[in-house]
Amino acid sequence: MIRLPDPxxxxxxRRDAIVAGLSDIVxxxxxxxxxTRLKPYETDGLSAYRxxxxxxxxxxxxxxxxAVLRFCHQNGVRVVPRxxxxxxxxxxxxxxxxxxxxxxxxxxxLDINYPDRVATVQAGVTNIGITNAVAADGFxxxxxxxxxxxxxxxxxxxxxxxxxxxxxxGVTANNLLGxxxxxxxxxxxxxxxxxxxxxxxxxxxxxxxxxxxxAVVTEVTVRILRSPEGARAMLAAFTSNxxxxxxxxAIIASGIIPVAxxxxxxxxxxACEAFAHAGYPLDAEAMLIIxxxxxxxxxxxxxxxxxxxxxxxxxxxxxxxxxxxxxxAIWKGRKGAFGAIGRISPDYLCMDGTIPTSRLPEVLRRxxxxxxxxxxxxxxxxxxxxxxxxxxxxxxxNDPASFQKAEMFGADILKLCVEVGGCLTGEHxxxxxxxxxxxxQFAPHELAQQRAIKSAFDPDWLLNPSKVFPLIDPVAxxxxx
Amino acid sequence: xxxxxxxxxxxxxxxxxxxxxxxxxxLWVHGNGTxxxxxxxxxxxxxxxxxxxxxxxxxxxxxxxxxxxAGTPIGEVEAALAEKGQQLTAxxxxxxxxxxxxxxxxxxxxxxxxxxSGPRRVAWGAMRDHVMGIRAVSGRGEVIHSGGRVLxxxxxxxxxxxxxxxxxxxxxxxxxxxxxxxxxxxxATLVLPGLDAVTGVAALSAALGSPYGVSGAAWLPKGAGxxxxxxxxxxxxxxxxxxxxxxxxxxxxxxxxxxILDEASxxxxxxxxxxxxxxxxxxxxxxxxxxxxxxPGVLAAVAAAGIVGFLDWGGGLVWLSGPASAAAHRxxxxxxxxxxxxxxxxxxxxxLRSAVDVVPPEVPALAAITRRMKASLDPAxxxxxxxxxxxx
Numbered sequence: 084m085i086r087l088p089d090p091x092x093x094x095x096x097r098r099d100a101i102v103a104g105l106s107d108i109v110x111x112x113x114x115x116x117x118x119t120r121l122k123p124y125e126t127d128g129l130s131a132y133r134x135x136x137x138x139x140x141x142x143x144x145x146x147x148x149x150a151v152l153r154f155c156h157q158n159g160v161r162v163v164p165r166x167x168x169x170x171x172x173x174x175x176x177x178x179x180x181x182x183x184x185x186x187x188x189x190x191x192x193l194d195i196n197y198p199d200r201v202a203t204v205q206a207g208v209t210n211i212g213i214t215n216a217v218a219a220d221g222f223x224x225x226x227x228x229x230x231x232x233x234x235x236x237x238x239x240x241x242x243x244x245x246x247x248x249x250x251x252x253g254v255t256a257n258n259l260l261g262x263x264x265x266x267x268x269x270x271x272x273x274x275x276x277x278x279x280x281x282x283x284x285x286x287x288x289x290x291x292x293x294x295x296x297x298a299v300v301t302e303v304t305v306r307i308l309r310s311p312e313g314a315r316a317m318l319a320a321f322t323s324n325x326x327x328x329x330x331x332x333a334i335i336a337s338g339i340i341p342v343a344x345x346x347x348x349x350x351x352x353x354a355c356e357a358f359a360h361a362g363y364p365l366d367a368e369a370m371l372i373i374x375x376x377x378x379x380x381x382x383x384x385x386x387x388x389x390x391x392x393x394x395x396x397x398x399x400x401x402x403x404x405x406x407x408x409x410x411x412a413i414w415k416g417r418k419g420a421f422g423a424i425g426r427i428s429p430d431y432l433c434m435d436g437t438i439p440t441s442r443l444p445e446v447l448r449r450x451x452x453x454x455x456x457x458x459x460x461x462x463x464x465x466x467x468x469x470x471x472x473x474x475x476x477x478x479x480x481n482d483p484a485s486f487q488k489a490e491m492f493g494a495d496i497l498k499l500c501v502e503v504g505g506c507l508t509g510e511h512x513x514x515x516x517x518x519x520x521x522x523x524q525f526a527p528h529e530l531a532q533q534r535a536i537k538s539a540f541d542p543d544w545l546l547n548p549s550k551v552f553p554l555i556d557p558v559a560x561x562x563x564x
Numbered sequence: 565x566x567x568x569x570x571x572x573x574x575x576x577x578x579x580x581x582x583x584x585x586x587x588x589x590x591l592w593v594h595g596n597g598t599x600x601x602x603x604x605x606x607x608x609x610x611x612x613x614x615x616x617x618x619x620x621x622x623x624x625x626x627x628x629x630x631x632x633x634a635g636t637p638i639g640e641v642e643a644a645l646a647e648k649g650q651q652l653t654a655x656x657x658x659x660x661x662x663x664x665x666x667x668x669x670x671x672x673x674x675x676x677x678x679x680x681s682g683p684r685r686v687a688w689g690a691m692r693d694h695v696m697g698i699r700a701v702s703g704r705g706e707v708i709h710s711g712g713r714v715l716x717x718x719x720x721x722x723x724x725x726x727x728x729x730x731x732x733x734x735x736x737x738x739x740x741x742x743x744x745x746x747x748x749x750x751x752a753t754l755v756l757p758g759l760d761a762v763t764g765v766a767a768l769s770a771a772l773g774s775p776y777g778v779s780g781a782a783w784l785p786k787g788a789g790x791x792x793x794x795x796x797x798x799x800x801x802x803x804x805x806x807x808x809x810x811x812x813x814x815x816x817x818x819x820x821x822x823x824i825l826d827e828a829s830x831x832x833x834x835x836x837x838x839x840x841x842x843x844x845x846x847x848x849x850x851x852x853x854x855x856x857x858x859x860p861g862v863l864a865a866v867a868a869a870g871i872v873g874f875l876d877w878g879g880g881l882v883w884l885s886g887p888a889s890a891a892a893h894r895x896x897x898x899x900x901x902x903x904x905x906x907x908x909x910x911x912x913x914x915x916l917r918s919a920v921d922v923v924p925p926e927v928p929a930l931a932a933i934t935r936r937m938k939a940s941l942d943p944a945x946x947x948x949x950x951x952x953x954x955x956x
Contacts, residue, residue: 198769199855199880221775243718254716256725257693270929277855278880280679280690280729281906282923283952284934288692288725292718312775332626338649338746338802381805437714440627469715470627509716517719524719528706532940533721539936551720 085132085173085515087549090180094137094160101160102138105182108150113188115139124165124183128230129173129516131430131480136163136177141185145263145271145301148184152299153269155182161545162267164295166207166238169230171433172514174242174294178549184299186237192216193302201260201277203304206237210244213305222307225252228510229421237300243292245510250468251342251376252308254510256291261304264290264297267541277304289536294512295547297540311376314342316410317386319393320367320400324348325444327369330396331467332440334373337392339385343374345417346467348447351475352416354462358423361416364400371467372417374410420464420475428460428477430486434493436500437509440470446503450474450496457492459485471509472500498523513551521553566609572616574699574707574738580612581736582705585944593732593948595635595671599678601663603731603922605914606948614673617738620644622713629696629713631741634673641672651747654691655682657838662849662911673737679729682838683780683798686772686877692728694743700727700735703942713741726937732948733956734941748800751779752810753830756795757821759783761860764795765879767817769856771797772878774816776809780834781878783859788842788874789833795819798834840883842874847888848912850896854905856880865899866892888912893920900924923952 094101102116115121116138126133137160142148155162161181168175177183186207194203195217202213202224210231213224227246228234234244240262245254252258261275275287290297321327327346334341347355347363347370356363363370371393375385386403393401404410416423424431438446447463454461465472474496478489497507497517501524507517521530534552538544569580569591584591590608594600596615614634620641622631625648632641638656645651656675660666676698681690697711700723710723727735756767764783771778780798784790799809814822825833836842843849850871852862859879866873871886886892893909893916900907901924909922926934931953938945938956950956 196855196857197773198766198857200769200773201855222773243722245716249716253689253693254718256722257689266929266933268929272927272930276904276906278853278905279685279877280681280692280853282853282908283906283926284734284937285679285692285725285729286930288722288728291725292722296721309773309775335626335628335746336648338749340745377805378808380808384802384804437716439624439629439714441624466716471714471716504712505714506712506717506719508719509714510718512718513720521720525709529708529710530720532702532706532708533723535940536721536723536726536937539933539940542936 085518086554087134087178088554090178091159094180098137101158104154104158105138105140105151108154109140109142109147113141113143124177127168127173127175128171129176129514131486132173132176132515134177134179136181136183137179139183139185141188143188145265148265148299148301149269149271151182151184152265152267156268156545159543159545161548163547164241164299166235167209167233169234169238170242170512170514171435172508172512172516174512174514174550176515186235189301196277197222199277200307201304202307203302204236205302206300207235210234210236210239217307221310223310224305224307225258226255236303236305240291240300240303241293241295242512245471247343247345247466249466250344251340256288258306259287259291259303260306262287262290262300263302265299265301267546275304294514294551296537296551297546312378313382314374314376314410315382315386315404316372316374316413317389317403318370318372318400318413319398320364320370321396321398322368324369324447326396327371328440328443330371330393333392333395334389335468337388339388341373341468342376343372344466344468345372346465347417348463350460351420351462351464354423354427355416355420358426359416359419361412363416367399372413417464424462424475424477430478430480432476432478432489432493434472434474434476434496435508435511436497436505437469437471438500438503438505440467442503446499449499453492453495457488459489459492470505494520515550518551519553521551566611569610569612570616574617574701577614577617577701577736577738578705578707581701581703581946584610584946585703585705588944590946590949593736595674596666596668598666598668598670599659599663599674602910603908603952604917604950604954606951612736614736614738615671621739625650628715628744629741630744631697631713631739632672633739634671634737636672637669638672638675639669645744646747649747650744652742653684653688653694653745655684655838656680656691657682657840659840661845662840672740676728676740677730677732677737683782683834683876686781687779692725695724695728695740696743697741698724698727698737699739700737702735703944703947708735711741715743731951733951734938734947736947749802750806750827751798751800751830752806752827753825753833754797754810754814755790755823755825756797756817756819757790758792759795759819760793761863761875764793765856765860765875767795767819768797768878770817771813774813776813777801780837782837783875783879784842785872785874796833796837798830837876843883843885844872846885848886848892848916849910850884851908851910852882852884852896852900852905854880854882854900854903858903858905862899862903865902866895869895871895888916890916890920897921925953
């Protein structure tokens with residue numbers, strides 16, 4: 084189990100005074116302090132961990148956010164920023180002595196500027212909300228995490244969210260132009276703007292993926308892109324993970340950049356097929372979903388080339404979609420993957436390591452061996468173009484031993500990712516989930532350096548202080564600083 | 565007396581930094597010094613070059629990843645990529661015309677430390693968007709790695725972004741890992757004649773807002789090699805797509821006299837835009853970035869001060885050239901602030917560069933964070949002091 088820092092007794096003792104102070108800053112409808120209404124905030128997408136916060140503030144303006152943070156700073160109260168609470172790594176897990184600052188009331192689209200291809204929105208706008216606002220005019224916002232119906236852009240910035248289309252369009256960091264942030268002492272700062280590549284230090288890049296530890300994001304300016312003329316998918320199934328992996332290499336080497344290149348192993352194919360009846364080949368060991376964009380003629384041409392490449396690897400099934408409906412059918416199983424696994428297992432952990440794609444067959448083989456030795460089933464789904472693995476480890480949360488084994492299995496997978504040259508997390512973030520594995524990827528002095536940069540923003544460690552870095556004794560930390 | 569340090573490995577860089585910090589003797593850190601003339605001049609008794617750290621350390625074409633030591637000449641990296649049909653996506657410029665050639669090639673470390681990107685930036689991202697991993701020696705003499713050799717990585721704070729574009733002030737970059745992409749099979753350029761800056765940028769915006777995958781969009785004034793001012797729009801892809809898309813775009817834009825340049829001419833003109841050749845070379849050169857629709861306004865606002873320029877990135881990158889005076893610089897600052905953008909004084913005499921803000925100053929609250937961040941990485945202040953901001 085993950086340990087949280089000890090709550091500050093002086094904060095807990097002053098709970099009523101803190102709530103009263105906050106009630107002077109935000110409207111009463113924006114402040115939650117009673118147990119029943121705090122309950123929904125006790126966890127996020129990593130629901131194995133729960134902790135009731137001291138209070139929840141839901142500011143409606145950047146100025147209110149600034150006032151809340153200034154108040155918390157003056158009173159030494161910890162703050163946990165929260166978007167939609169969809170983090171799979173426990174990034175929004177509250178602390179007993181912390182005020183959760185939620186962005187859900189800051190959900191306005193502020194400006195859409197087509198000539199400059201940018202949109203400015205408040206942090207609580209959902210990811211899909213941006214695309215929905217511009218779709219009628221033929222534009223979209225590119226990063227598309229699986230949780231895009233619910234997750235908020237402020238959370239996307241803090242976790243540097245990706246999605247299935249990163250190979251072509253990049254992750255959040257690559258689609259971001261400006262931020263309005265509030266620092267822990269209540270200063271409102273504009274970072275970047277509607278232009279590219281601000282001179283000076285790349286604060287935009289540093290803040291992206293900083294998991295709520297450096298500042299609270301209240302407004303976000305993103306690039307919006309014109310939608311392609313069309314898109315179409317194909318499916319190719321193979322007799323081994325290794326052959327499918329070699330086919331991925333051949334596709335990349337061909338010079339084609341598919342807009343999506345998804346890989347599923349045998350357990351994932353079976354689970355998804357049983358759930359979605361997408362027509363996936365059940366005799367395959369591995370399957371690729373490949374999507375291309377362009378005019379119909381361009382799609383035909385690219386799919387023909389991709390088909391020829393796949394054919395070199397003796398596919399046992401090769402299905403090229405002829406219509407938007409057929410493409411949707413091919414995607415149906417993949418998009419329903421989490422639900423599909425949920426149907427065959429009471430609980431699962433979704434891991435998120437990245438590996439060099441050349442090591443794929445070896446990594447999948449070793450994950451299979453671990454699955455046997457832990458006695459827990461695993462299904463592998465991943466973004467093949469960029470090596471971002473999502474092994475889904477199935478367990479039973481009602482059985483503490485099963486949960487413990489699942490966590491150890493997950494940690495072993497992530498250590499394996501680092502061992503082969505990859506990393507602990509490709510798009511879900513470290514949060515609390517992978518916090519204690521950070522020393523696998525970073526040397527002590529490197530972690531100390533990252534901590535020092537957090538300290539530059541937040542010298543008192545009040546902002547989301549229990550995430551990303553292994554907990555160390557605060558006294559020792561102060562001495563090291 | 566200048567002490568020139570030319571280590572050949574990372575440990576040598578560490579030794580140089582540790583000894584400089586111990587002696588409180590700042591270092592002028594660079595690669596081959598091809599861009600020494602930009603920003604504020606660093607005057608030190610010790611000079612540390614990373615040119616001795618050379619060579620590609622990893623290239624995996626099927627994983628779209630290349631790693632090279634900081635001093636590797638960029639041409640060496642580009643040649644290795646070209647052999648496998650790939651390229652540096654951000655198309656970093658060669659600014660030797662602006663700074664004068666010193667007979668040496670720019671290095672991959674230098675290009676990363678300055679985060680300079682070419683025309684393709686508008687569609688495919690800047691250098692900083694393609695830096696997947698970095699190794700750097702901090703001012704403490706510690707080797708700090710961030711990122712790695714995979715394409716998706718959100719593990720810990722992204723120090724790759726912090727080191728990239730930091731001009732050697734936070735760490736001495738020793739090795740860089742970049743995401744690369746396949747080079748397009750071919751390219752073509754649509755030349756849109758007879759457009760002034762405002763109508764030109766409107767056409768570029770329409771092109772960039774089309775579904776045809778435009779990868780370059782520039783506007784050149786009269787006298788830049790065409791019969792009058794022109795908009796330029798590049799499309800790169802497989803041959804059939806390029807032919808289809810340029811024709812579609814030409815029809816949709818509907819600009820009379822629009823012509824399509826063949827591949828050879830297209831490559832020549834975009835290399836020229838990349839390397840800022842269309843800019844008349846004055847004593848001072850600025851690189852301004854604004855929202856694209858504000859580019860023409862910046863050009864108009866500085867014209868009275870004798871400053872001229874052209875536009876890249878759909879109008880958002882404004883290259884300016886003019887007299888090296890504080891008054892001219894103030895004009896650029898004012899025009900850029902009005903457009904809510906950002907400037908960089910790229911070329912100018914030392915006296916001008918030390919007298920003005922070469923980049924926009926940070927507001928006090930951010931400057932305080934900057935000082936603490938800098939102090940955490942370079943407590944003795946030995947890495948390129950004053951390069952970006954006076955006193956830092």
